[in-house]
Amino acid sequence: MEMGPGIPRMCPCGALTVLLTSKTKENPGRRFYRCGVVFGENHLFKWADEAFVEELEVLAAKQTEMENGMVEIKEQLLDFKKDLTEIIEVVAAFSKHLRK
Numbered sequence: 001m002e003m004g005p006g007i008p009r010m011c012p013c014g015a016l017t018v019l020l021t022s023k024t025k026e027n028p029g030r031r032f033y034r035c036g037v038v039f040g041e042n043h044l045f046k047w048a049d050e051a052f053v054e055e056l057e058v059l060a061a062k063q064t065e066m067e068n069g070m071v072e073i074k075e076q077l078l079d080f081k082k083d084l085t086e087i088i089e090v091v092a093a094f095s096k097h098l099r100k
């Protein structure tokens with residue numbers, strides 16, 4: 001069963017996940033996500049600590065994407081300001097010309 005990286009919100013069966021704490025000898029106190037309806041094969045199980053690390057990586061990638069988007073928007077804004085300045089100059093020249 002292949003799920004995306006990060007905190008799993010849903011099991012492939014469509015059920016919401018639940019966050020629980022392990023009580024096994026091997027992993028006492030370790031938190032995990034599992035299918036909120038069925039515990040078993042073909043239903044989601046994922047250790048929370050692993051999910052959190054993945055989630056941070058996903059968020060870091062999204063943040064980088066957003067930062068790049070902001071740089072692009074700033075550049076476009078500067079271009080718009082230049083264009084607007086030119087338009088204002090043209091309009092001013094025209095209105096001067098019309099008053100003559």
Ligand SMILES: [Zn+2]
Pocket residue numbers: 011012013014015035036037038042043044
């Ligand atoms: Zn399920």
